[in-house]
Amino acid sequence: MADVERLLSxxxxxxxxxxxxxxxxxxxxxxxxxxxxxxxxIDAYLRRSPGREWDPEAFEGSAAERLADGxxxxxxxxxxxxPMMLPRLRDGARLTRGQLVERLSAxxxxxxxxxxxxxYYHEMEHGTLPSAGVSQRVLDALAEIFGGSAExxxxxxxPLGEGRGPAGAPAMxxxxxxxxxxxxxxxxxxxxxxxxxxxxxxxxxxxxKERDEIDEMFTGGP
Amino acid sequence: MPDNHAERLSDAxxxxxxxxxxxxQIRAATDAGRSDHAGRxxxxxxxxxxxxxxxxxxxRVPPGDVEDATMTVIVAAIQSAFDGTSIxxxxxxxxxxxxRRGIADYHRRxxxxxxxxxxxxxxxxxxxxxxxxxAVEDETGALFVExxxxxxxxxxxxxxxxxxxxxxxxxxxxTKTAARVNADHPDLDPPMSNDNVHxxxxxxxxxxxxxxxxxDPG
Numbered sequence: 001m002a003d004v005e006r007l008l009s010x011x012x013x014x015x016x017x018x019x020x021x022x023x024x025x026x027x028x029x030x031x032x033x034x035x036x037x038x039x040x041x042i043d044a045y046l047r048r049s050p051g052r053e054w055d056p057e058a059f060e061g062s063a064a065e066r067l068a069d070g071x072x073x074x075x076x077x078x079x080x081x082x083p084m085m086l087p088r089l090r091d092g093a094r095l096t097r098g099q100l101v102e103r104l105s106a107x108x109x110x111x112x113x114x115x116x117x118x119x120y121y122h123e124m125e126h127g128t129l130p131s132a133g134v135s136q137r138v139l140d141a142l143a144e145i146f147g148g149s150a151e152x153x154x155x156x157x158x159p160l161g162e163g164r165g166p167a168g169a170p171a172m173x174x175x176x177x178x179x180x181x182x183x184x185x186x187x188x189x190x191x192x193x194x195x196x197x198x199x200x201x202x203x204x205x206x207x208x209k210e211r212d213e214i215d216e217m218f219t220g221g222p
Numbered sequence: 223m224p225d226n227h228a229e230r231l232s233d234a235x236x237x238x239x240x241x242x243x244x245x246x247q248i249r250a251a252t253d254a255g256r257s258d259h260a261g262r263x264x265x266x267x268x269x270x271x272x273x274x275x276x277x278x279x280x281x282r283v284p285p286g287d288v289e290d291a292t293m294t295v296i297v298a299a300i301q302s303a304f305d306g307t308s309i310x311x312x313x314x315x316x317x318x319x320x321x322r323r324g325i326a327d328y329h330r331r332x333x334x335x336x337x338x339x340x341x342x343x344x345x346x347x348x349x350x351x352x353x354x355x356x357a358v359e360d361e362t363g364a365l366f367v368e369x370x371x372x373x374x375x376x377x378x379x380x381x382x383x384x385x386x387x388x389x390x391x392x393x394x395x396x397t398k399t400a401a402r403v404n405a406d407h408p409d410l411d412p413p414m415s416n417d418n419v420h421x422x423x424x425x426x427x428x429x430x431x432x433x434x435x436x437x438d439p440g
Contacts, residue, residue: 004427012393023277024285036434037427039281044371045391046278047317051270054237059269067293068261068268071300075248075264076257084297088290160252160304 003030004038011042015049074160077127081156086125089146097121100145107141110214120218124157131157133219230259236266241312244270245303264300271296271316278320295319321369370433374426381407381414385422396420 007026015021023042027035059065073083090100101118105111123129134157139150146153231239231247239247244267251260276292283291299316375383381403389399396416403414 008390009393012391021277023281027281033431033435037431040371040430040434041390043278043281046274047321048387048391049274051241052273054233054266054269056233059265062269062272063289063293064269064272065265067272067296068265071268071297072257072261072264075252075260075304081297081301 004034004041007038008041008045012045015045018052073127078130078159079124079127080131080158080160082124082131082153083127085156086142089148093146095145097125103145104138104141107144108137108214108217113214116214120214129218131159133221135217135220136222138217230256231263233262233266236263239263241267241270245300245312249304267300268296271313275316275320282320371430374429374433377429378422378426381410382422385414385419386426389419389423390426 007029011021011023011026023039023046026042027039030038070084074081077083090097093100095103097118101114101121102111104121105114105117108117110117120129124131124134131154136150136154139153143150143153236244236247244263247263248260248267251257251263272292275295276288279292279295280288295316298319299312302315303312375386378386384403384406385399388394388402389396394402396419399419400414400416403419404410407414
């Protein structure tokens, strides 16, 4: 027990000093019940932590900045939590955006016209495509690809203005560090040609008189 | 807390806000269309909590899953604040979502697969459990694992709880702990002594170890 007490004290000291304070490094030093107890006590200590003091320089380029940017994009956009969720769902499905678009196009019966599907899907990931206009058929296809529920996709796409969060938003969240293998075209990634984060699209992809079934599926609603 | 959440606050002013007030600031600024104001408050909120949530998550999931689960937990907590599920209790909600996964068997039997209770969030490919994160106290056995330390604490008197908070979780020595407790509980008779502190802490830790042993699935 003495080891546990000493290690907890050392852990608290490192945490308070702003060090890495990685619990695993401390757990490595004990075994069995001691390790379980130390894990429990460190966890209880961290539960009481007020959190880190703001440091704008350390924030720059950090995981916290990426997280805050993603949430901000969702809060400001026309597609609810889609900008947070869709890229992560795509990561989870181990698909690049190109692969996703190819499968989506096939599922929608528009294989060979991937460029237009890509443009719309791109807007979904950026929060610039109003979610209300995206048809059930598109959501069904995406749900099939991701392995989930179209209803949940619909819910998490509801705009968040005026504090209206969708009930199921985090249920599909996979928001960790993006896997670079699937980061192609990710919002904010190099080469990303999207408009400003969260700015709803100003112009339709296709003028009204030239609208086709792809436009209808992505902007025509249910 | 400022009267007008949409008002632009400096970083220093935002840093002084509680997490609940930061959430209120983000909500008001978002509703007012002031994304720039919301963004800074959101930045401070994420920065404040990310590292400690990551540390707590690292006690629960394999290393390769820590980052993803950490982000998921924070987004879930912020979403709950926005849909009204957890207004006024952001940190409590954040902790509850982390707690839902008890300190895993992963760190008790590391050679085996972690038999952990995964969040619905992590079942992306399983439709029947795509659902909202728990809105009430956990209905599963997972809760007992997280709360062994808290359960042992809850069983103590207020003065004895303060001993644990000061001596174990604030790492004060026995003399300072006793002094603090005696100052906060002037009616204690007899007053708290160093020996009392050691005895209370020792009993507490035996309680924690016994609780962990009782719930060890191995």
